Amino acid sequence: MEESPYIVEMRHITKRFPGIVANDDVSIGVKKGEIFAILGENGAGKSTLMSMLFGMYEPDEGQIFIRGKEEKITSPSYASHLNIGMVHQHFKLVSNYTIAENIVLGVEPMKKAAGFLPCVDRKRANEEIAALSKQYGLEVNPTDVISKVNVSTRQRVEILKMLYRKAEILIFDEPTAVLTPQEIDSLLRIIRNLRDGGKTIILITHKLEEIKQVADRCAILRRGKLIGTYDVASMDTKEMANLMVGREVALTLEKAPASFGKTVLSVSHLTVKNEDGFPVVKDVSFEIREGEIFAIAGVSGNGQTQIADAIAGLLPAAEGKISILGKDLAPLDIRSRARAGLSYIPEDRQTTGLVLDFALSDDLALRRYNREPFEHRGVRDQKTTNTFGEELIGKYDIRSANGVATIVRSMSGGNQQKAIVAREIEEDAKLTIFVQPTRGLDIGAIENIHRQILGERDKGKAVLLISLELDEIMQLADTIGVIYSGSIGKIAPASEFTTAEVGEYMMGVKHA
Template sequence: MEDYIVEMRHITKRFPGIVANDDVSIQIQRGEVYALLGENGAGKSTLMSMLFGMYEPDSGEIYIQGEKVTFRSSNDASAHNIGMVHQHFKLVDNYTVAENIILGMEPMKRFLGVLPCVDMKTANRQIAELSKRYGLEVNPTDKIEDLPVSVRQRVEILKMLYREADILIFDEPTAVLTPQEIEFLLKIIGELRKNGKTIILITHKIEEIKKIADRCAILHRGKLVDVLDVASTSSQTMANMMVGRQVEFSADKSSPHYRDTILEVDHLTVRNANKFDVVKDVSFRIRGGEIFAIAGVSGNGQGELADAIAGMLKAHSGSIKLCGTDITEATIRQRTEAGISYIPEDRQGVGVFMDFTLSQNLALRKYYREPFAKKGILDFGQFDRYAESLIGTYDIRSGQGGKTILRSMSGGNQQKAIVAREIEEHSKLIIFVQPTRGLDIGAIENIHRQIIAERDKGVAILLISLELDEIMELADTIGVIYNGQLLKIADASTMTSHDVGKYMMGVKEA
């Protein structure tokens, strides 16, 4: 028998209404980077959660280094040197970096020779060593809640390494990162491989697979379609196999028909909690039928700009007008009612209820209006019919349709649901922040089509994205934000991605 470090044989896992993994068998060699590719809801996270001991398969077997194992918890998996960085991080927010890393594995010493206590000094030294060895810089005494996602991810990686994991599972690690951070992470993964680690990488980004992976397994609706040698397979082939049809890499978009101005932002300045100007004297307007895209490296004020327009943050000075009416001081609810839809970066913070059903979440913004409520009485049949139609249009996949609890849906499908709900508000202005983060290419294609359709209906679109490709593909007008300022606003047809990239780095004349 060949020496596989991980072997999963005939794994089947069912959830109510769905076979998440259907007789899947994979074999992973020591020291390889093994990618898992598949649409949202294809069963990638489920398969890896079983390898990490979070679920038990309904049938099938798992072998680690040739030995058959049964994991009842992730502790069992850790004991077999398996580590996982989850799609949604699992750190304790009010603990420090070091406390999170050593949690459950604390080195002990005896205080005054008797009382057992945690040996923080040893822990800190070990963490410092690891972070130096792999170039994963952290400050052990920082609190998690104060750290940006990219650093939290480093902490998650260190946590695996601290447990001496040899098999490292990354579940969509790059979905939350900026392009620069992605480069860095891919380098780290390369470094880990050099150190003899085996890496399983779940990602939707085929170019990442091309860059770093040796082999790639493709899952489609729970079934293993194929395992490919990455170097000898084209990106287009991988994309088609994953979606099960021919994928178009660029959206069909006709030239814009601009209508009246919908949003006017004048000399807007926004201050953060530390009294620091994060948006500085920004002015622009968006017409009906126009996609105004803001390009910029993460953290240059684009999130705060969107928050200020939606009313989540106060304007420090300047004004915001919607269809000629000043809304600078309006509440969030007033802005929504006036016709603003908002899909912010932090999706879980915007009125999705993880323990409600999909259908309830989809109707959340209209349940108190006709036809969902008549004279104060809710019509649940309406909820279900409405959900059915959105599930169809936006291809939202889940085990039990509208009755599925949101929490049990795959990350990407939760996201599709929020985007669907906001687009269906038929607003005058829709603000999209990173609308396709974490989505598979088929789903991205679909959302792009919906955004263009709204624009063609005359809606004004503000699109904020860290993906330059997405900006270039969708924008009618591009604004580049740098250090809180709009450095450049121009018709999209007059700029190349190279120009935009330069402005994003703060170069004034491209």
């Protein structure tokens, strides 16, 4: 048998799902000890390909070779037996267990209590994990409970879980989607350390900058097909983007100079408390004018979504005043606030923004279904609903399998988001709130959403943008407020901030 240069090789892999070819004759080879990136838009088939390597699906056609030997990977446990580990985009942790318990779960070190009773050796688990985390520079406290630690720690726990199981081939599925700039830097450092320690890393992502920073080689997928495998050093991000999307893309948008009008939203001394009565938003005040994009930058969980929810009426304001065009919102319920001139693109598009089991036409009409001409005396007008849906599909380029009749659950994340944006913008409200509008979306969809946001501003609307993506904020915002621990530390025109400076305020290092 010829010696293969690859530790992982997938040859001519084809995987079909009802109505779609997720992977079409894809062949890749990963060398031992390299960082290999898999780049592609949402729906390009990156996750499917890696799911086959991890044993969650089996390919319809093609072969997988691990360390030169052909393998049928039938289950994740078999993959783990082959020393393949995966850090999923959505963490799979037991939230009321400690870090150590989560890591050893399923492969617990045992001891005999009182000489014969088998039980988990917690002490040894804690020690082993402390040693492991030190070895790879992944700082965690083994006895902390998962529900009490932050996202980046949880991710480190996932990584440790793989290492504890002696994984040699580590797959990361969109690992930076939930992290702050500083956390991303530290993760990329960890990934590099792992490689230098002899591990093989496969990185699934659509973020070009990260690939440029850490990857040795990358495979680009587009619509299930392999476009090619490239040396990262030999090309720039623009080229990668074009290959990934299949056309010229604008990485930065043209932005017309701002012209502000009168004040639309005014928030003064807003305090919001959580269920335990603890203030999560503390004495926040700001104003947004016509034609202005006001962005709130901050690390996840610092109260920014609560500000949006309080404005929309989903959360009660403990103190303070919120008004739109001088009209106090306090006495209005959720629906009346929307009528008063407020559109809201929520953070969680799948559980808040949409009813996933509804047809697209119904979801697009969610703001209007109870008004003429969408209903007459309590009876819905399906025809008007469908016509309206078709109009929006065309206008906002929402793609789906069966037009307005498509069940929204089956649509891609990008098109789901486009549907929400279409519905909310179409309300023609004075103020539009965007929370994490491009999370998890690919370049093409991001570009589309960003154009919509700028379009609103140029139409003279007020826009409140809440995002964890600093690049997005720097690119779009006219004014930036940085939130840390529930308080907005500094508000200033975007031009007066540098990215690093915003990052420092976000971490609470710098105070106004």
